[in-house]
Amino acid sequence: MKTLFMLLLFCHVASTVKHSLKFFLTGTSGVTNIPEFVGLGMVDDVQVGYCDSNSKTAELKQDWMRDLMKNNTQHMESYTQRCFNNQQFFRANLDDLKQRLNQTGGAHILQRMNGCEWDDETGEVIGFHQYGYDGEDFLVLDLQTLTWTAPRQQAFSTKLRWDADKARLEYDKNYCIYTCPVWLKKYVHYGRSSLQRTDLPSVSLLQKTPSSTVSCHATGFYPDRAMMYWRKDGEEHHEDVDHGEILPNHDGSFQISVDLILSSVAPEDWRRYDCVFHLSGVEDDIVTKLDKAQIRTNWVSPSEFSAAGVTGVVVGLLLLPALCIAGLFIWRRNNNGFIPANAE
Template sequence: MKVVVFLLILGLFCFNQTSGVTHSLQYFYTASTEISNFPEFVAVGMLDGIQFYYYDSNSKQAVPKQNWVNEAADPRYWERNTANCLGSQQSFKANIDIVKQRFNQTGGVHTFQKMYGCQWDDESKATDGFNQFGYDGEDFITLDLKNLRCIASTPESLITKNKWDNDRAWLENNRNYFTTECIDWLKKYLQYGSSTLERKVRPEVTLLQKDTAVMCHATGFYPEGVMITLKRDGEEMLDDVDVGETLPNEDGTFQKRAVLTVSPEMKKGQYTCEVAHKSGPPTFKTLIVEDGNILGIIIGCVVAVAVVTGVIVAIVMMKKKGYKKAEQSDSESDHSNGART
């Protein structure tokens, strides 16, 4: 998987499926140079695609992005996580300088990134962990947890691979974290965040026609999996439709849009947008366009059971064992988190 710039990372979330069973806990670290109005280091924590944790080098403070996080944590939780982020900030600053030297680079915009975390299937109980590093938007080095070794993606990362492969303590520390500790934290967070993560909020749908485009915009929905269908005179439009990424809103909900490009001879007609979401029956809006004028807007819901198809990765809420409040940091140990390249 290509590692992308932090701003794009926030748009890469998992989807929900009616039979979903897979949960994920992910952290994204990004160090950068010479990016205007952007912190030199940012850390973001995501639970099932929802941001719950944030730190940057400007504030130098790890903070919750969801109220339920504090219910899972003891009073010193944020103090410990802030200290861990400060340590990672220093390590990443050194790492980006080291990697720049290996690529024979001096100034300019550069990023050094890390994505790590774990997944848990609450039906099969299968678990998995991942620890990946990227430089300037390309893979740099990846931990192969199954074989407990590193995979170098570039000649410049071979030095790092050899160094980490020979550090058995570092490898064993990663095995323990990703197979045990990370999974425990994932289950704890699912338990305490269930009231937020299990909610279902219907989308607000807007259908607009302007010049050579008809746009359907759905926003304010939760969870994030939706299917948008655009029709003209009752016929589903498959060509010339651009469906955008699912993006987060500041309140924890999501938005998505689909745009149909229409030729001059297609401007007239009845355009309908249907938005299917697991919160209830599909929502639809219809525009009746004649000679460039909108003659009517029809708003309604299909009286039927909503079946959301075509979604990609399953994420559902866990309603099982309870957990005590946390008495340590949920991030990796300093040795694992701050490993030098």
């Protein structure tokens, strides 16, 4: 792992029996246009909570989580309080780090990932608590020895100070090993129908012109723990491929595209390529062959356009006198086209 920030982008590895409760906290200094503190809560890699230094309150992101918290108001209040406390903690530690590392300016980011995983078959619980600074690992808590590991020399002085805080170490251990799994089990039980929901997408091949890239587009899938890629001769293909991000649709489902540049693909080699969509937890992948007959496009050749235009004008001129005589004008138009996702 190079950076904790990337964990949020690549935390889509799921298991049929393992569940997780993770918190991603980020404090920034010298970064504009975003709150100086942001916190995310994830259950089985599904975002269930959010807070930042602007709103100063915890916000629930799932309906089932809101229903659960109606009967656990004190628990909800504790999240808001922890959001506020962590803002102060991150601000103080950022200032301390910049001073000790002689960083007088620029943008700096302190991040934390903590929580637990629980195997609902074996009952095994794994806790974790670690920090990153400016895109690199900074401190990792060893819950067996209750000491901090410092991957970077710059973190060593912080390790010594935090190792001496025995009360805090015991609190972190109790939370990761005992408190976190209790609430994780409750969250999984209450949100099981939503967390275990799987919707397969519709997959299409799209192209603007015969010479442009072919986009393999999947939309309508849930959850967002998915991946899509091009294959050549049955092997994952990376050359001349552009991977898009997973984006939300207005109905709560997701979409993704992966483009293949055709300029380097000979026509006789098309049959060697296919597009693969994989949804975590679903055994069978959706495989779409690169087939010209299956490509959807709105492109019309100039010759076809000219012929269609001339024909339309001639027919219109022939019909106009009859319509004028009848005194009846009827105009009906159907609007067809793509409906873009409501990505926030």
